[in-house]
Amino acid sequence: MKELHSGVCAPKGFRAGGIWCGIKADSRKRDLALIYSERPCVPAAMFTTNMVKGASLLVTREHVAAGSLHAIIANSGNANTCTGDAGVKAARRTAALIADEFAIPAKSVAVASTGVIGVPLPIAAIESEISSLADSLCGDAAGHNAALEAIMTTDTRKKDGAIEIELSGVPVRIGAMTKGSGMIHPNMATMLCFITTDADISREMLEKALRRAVSHSFNRLTVDGDMSTNDMTLILANGAAGNTPITTENDDFTIFSDALESLCVSLARKMARDGEGATRLLTVAARGAADEPGAETLAKSVASSSLVKAAIFGADANWGRTLCALGHAGVDFDPEKVDVSFASRAGSVVVCKDSRAARFSEEEAKKILSEEEVEINITLGDGAGAAVVWGCDLTYDYVKINGEYRS
Amino acid sequence: MKELHSGVCAPKGFRAGGIWCGIKADSRKRDLALIYSERPCVPAAMFTTNMVKGASLLVTREHVAAGSLHAIIANSGNANTCTGDAGVKAARRTAALIADEFAIPAKSVAVASTGVIGVPLPIAAIESEISSLADSLCGDAAGHNAALEAIMTTDTRKKDGAIEIELSGVPVRIGAMTKGSGMIHPNMATMLCFITTDADISREMLEKALRRAVSHSFNRLTVDGDMSTNDMTLILANGAAGNTPITTENDDFTIFSDALESLCVSLARKMARDGEGATRLLTVAARGAADEPGAETLAKSVASSSLVKAAIFGADANWGRTLCALGHAGVDFDPEKVDVSFASRAGSVVVCKDSRAARFSEEEAKKILSEEEVEINITLGDGAGAAVVWGCDLTYDYVKINGEYRS
Numbered sequence: 145m146k147e148l149h150s151g152v153c154a155p156k157g158f159r160a161g162g163i164w165c166g167i168k169a170d171s172r173k174r175d176l177a178l179i180y181s182e183r184p185c186v187p188a189a190m191f192t193t194n195m196v197k198g199a200s201l202l203v204t205r206e207h208v209a210a211g212s213l214h215a216i217i218a219n220s221g222n223a224n225t226c227t228g229d230a231g232v233k234a235a236r237r238t239a240a241l242i243a244d245e246f247a248i249p250a251k252s253v254a255v256a257s258t259g260v261i262g263v264p265l266p267i268a269a270i271e272s273e274i275s276s277l278a279d280s281l282c283g284d285a286a287g288h289n290a291a292l293e294a295i296m297t298t299d300t301r302k303k304d305g306a307i308e309i310e311l312s313g314v315p316v317r318i319g320a321m322t323k324g325s326g327m328i329h330p331n332m333a334t335m336l337c338f339i340t341t342d343a344d345i346s347r348e349m350l351e352k353a354l355r356r357a358v359s360h361s362f363n364r365l366t367v368d369g370d371m372s373t374n375d376m377t378l379i380l381a382n383g384a385a386g387n388t389p390i391t392t393e394n395d396d397f398t399i400f401s402d403a404l405e406s407l408c409v410s411l412a413r414k415m416a417r418d419g420e421g422a423t424r425l426l427t428v429a430a431r432g433a434a435d436e437p438g439a440e441t442l443a444k445s446v447a448s449s450s451l452v453k454a455a456i457f458g459a460d461a462n463w464g465r466t467l468c469a470l471g472h473a474g475v476d477f478d479p480e481k482v483d484v485s486f487a488s489r490a491g492s493v494v495v496c497k498d499s500r501a502a503r504f505s506e507e508e509a510k511k512i513l514s515e516e517e518v519e520i521n522i523t524l525g526d527g528a529g530a531a532v533v534w535g536c537d538l539t540y541d542y543v544k545i546n547g548e549y550r551s
Numbered sequence: 552m553k554e555l556h557s558g559v560c561a562p563k564g565f566r567a568g569g570i571w572c573g574i575k576a577d578s579r580k581r582d583l584a585l586i587y588s589e590r591p592c593v594p595a596a597m598f599t600t601n602m603v604k605g606a607s608l609l610v611t612r613e614h615v616a617a618g619s620l621h622a623i624i625a626n627s628g629n630a631n632t633c634t635g636d637a638g639v640k641a642a643r644r645t646a647a648l649i650a651d652e653f654a655i656p657a658k659s660v661a662v663a664s665t666g667v668i669g670v671p672l673p674i675a676a677i678e679s680e681i682s683s684l685a686d687s688l689c690g691d692a693a694g695h696n697a698a699l700e701a702i703m704t705t706d707t708r709k710k711d712g713a714i715e716i717e718l719s720g721v722p723v724r725i726g727a728m729t730k731g732s733g734m735i736h737p738n739m740a741t742m743l744c745f746i747t748t749d750a751d752i753s754r755e756m757l758e759k760a761l762r763r764a765v766s767h768s769f770n771r772l773t774v775d776g777d778m779s780t781n782d783m784t785l786i787l788a789n790g791a792a793g794n795t796p797i798t799t800e801n802d803d804f805t806i807f808s809d810a811l812e813s814l815c816v817s818l819a820r821k822m823a824r825d826g827e828g829a830t831r832l833l834t835v836a837a838r839g840a841a842d843e844p845g846a847e848t849l850a851k852s853v854a855s856s857s858l859v860k861a862a863i864f865g866a867d868a869n870w871g872r873t874l875c876a877l878g879h880a881g882v883d884f885d886p887e888k889v890d891v892s893f894a895s896r897a898g899s900v901v902v903c904k905d906s907r908a909a910r911f912s913e914e915e916a917k918k919i920l921s922e923e924e925v926e927i928n929i930t931l932g933d934g935a936g937a938a939v940v941w942g943c944d945l946t947y948d949y950v951k952i953n954g955e956y957r958s
Contacts, residue, residue, distance in 0.1 A: 193879070194875065194878035194879045195877070195878040195879070195880075195882075195883070195884060195886045196874050196875060196877065196878030196886045196889075196906070197878075197886070223871070225871065225874075226871060226874055226903065226906050226907055226908065227907065228887070228905070228906070228907050260869075260871060261869075261870075261871025261872070261874060261875065262870065262871045262874075262903065262907065262908040263908065372875060373874070373875050373878055450857070450949075450953070451953055454949070454950050454952075454953030454954045455953065455954065457950065457954045458953070458954030460954065462667075462668075463668075463669065464630070464632065464633060464667060464668025464669045464780075465668070467603050467632075467633055467668060467669075467780070468601065468603060468668065468779060468780050470602070470603065471601035471602040471603030471604075471780055472600070472601045472602070473602075475602075476602070477602060479602045479603045479604070480635070482603075496633065496669065498635070499603070499633050499635070500633055500634065500635045500669065501633065501634075501669040501670065538857075538950055538953075539950060540947050540950050540951075542857075542861070542950075543861050543864065543945055543946060543947050543949075543950060544947075545861075546857070546858055546861030546862065546865070546945075547861045547862065547864045547865030547867065
């Protein structure tokens, strides 16, 4: 597996671009992104399970179901959510604008939005800049970066990646970009994630690979326990690599699927690290649970506990909060057989053994927890279930960002 | 219903006291409390549902089941949780010390603890001060206040109350104290709550009244989504008022039960207001849900959303976050028929009508949300289910308190 640097433009036949069209107040910030493939793509997608859904999402769901996509247009600064029929109309109009520009069916255009809820989408702004958006397309890192910038809101870091694998000797690429740093909680992790690949793969296999990858990555990510109305992970496969089409769960499928999962895990970690106000990436691993879903629920309960997150911010080895968060996860386990250790590149320290305090140096623990990437490793005494989840610390800046978001 | 001012000492026959015995480092802070009734009391209790339970709780559960209590001894500064068999032994020893002092059965003493998890309870400190604790008992507000101080940890306000009602012409009193400001979330709200009453009431009826009161008060309270390992609400009824014993759900039961509920609601509100770092009491009312449990779940999802709480801290009328939190509550509702208004003593403003932005003045909304007590009122279009829950805002101080709790 080789790492590449041009994100969604790494796979053959994809171009991307991004501009400012006037949705964000600051004209230095791009707010409209386009990803485009000349060849029609097989799509697969996963959407938020929030009851309240953005208008763009409703339209995109319909278009993905239709089965063939050429493009993704995404805006930031406005979620087009809680905007009623007018919102759905605006999302359809956005797709139609791209369709006209490229002479493709409107149903082949996916639409995504992220930003403030409840404000009408300024469709006129999009309309007047649609040609500039089309003109901004290019097939290299610059195109990818412009598109990525244009989907960012409170994100402070670029979260992207691209890899190359070989399927029976044929190089195949997968590229991705994500945005999202608040309202992040399974299922799904709140986010937009656009993935491109030049693999030739059937819709059924693409869906299977995406579901597996998301369940082990974005669905194991929590920033603040809130699940957005606009979450969407969308993958487009245009077949330009010319590999033998993947239509069953053969070896090529396994290689492709593993690569997609590893790319999504690396993005999930980047999203956790870029959680709103976060100073640390927190990895919580639960092992020895009765089963994997139980392990996942337990680990998520710890990673999403405000008390644990605040302690991690303070680099405070307050392991009692880990025990407490495990205890109210709603999963059965033996409360007398819990081991907890903290780890980072500065070392590792056992803080709790058989649910009792272990002897450890507070000073050493503080040093370990002061690193930028820290781990809470939990071992239960119930079985072989294991899961790893990602989160971040709870900081003054989280409060600041979210106390003043609209101001 | 008359309000009184001596808390758990208001009902006849109860005395209380509190001292510093050396569990807390600061000798100006009391850490050991006692509530005592000469007459044996009928007890009823509710405990945390956390899988990890404090040792005191395990012992108290056993003693409550035995059916007759004289006393509650409670310490703060040490949770006696994750302390293994030694912890249970220490809790039993604590009960035995009071039993010896008053020549009562050890099983008639309830034990409660709150504080840091995983540190052995310094039983020697309790042992050496047990006589001073007994000596500190008195039957007025001073006794109540000393006991209340001795159960507080990060609490910044006293949360107590006492009322008098008449049952068929006989005055009956109920008094209460609570502690708790973090790790607070249903079920149960993380807390210690000790209630005394001189009512003559059967155990069955007392349990029924307590369950009802708690379900409409403490179980509708959320501060940070964490449920403690040591939660306990305990009521003692010593019958000293001389009313006709309540043994069925008659009129006297209804009066008693309503009074208990109203006392618990007032304490729940005080706890929310004293949530760690809180600057505002947040009341969330959901009406028009399909049923009451649904309304409760929806309201709790809003009141416990970090994004909503941070917006309330910033007095930001970001109602989209309310919609978002409703949407991921896991309750079915019509996402197109949601109305939201914000209210406080400064006025009321409709911000969302039929799931769309209402026209409102941001300035007015800010003024309303800048009050110390604010309400989010939600009306759904699904039925007659309604529920009110209480919470608080998420502030810099919450992060500060919990990032440095043990330091």
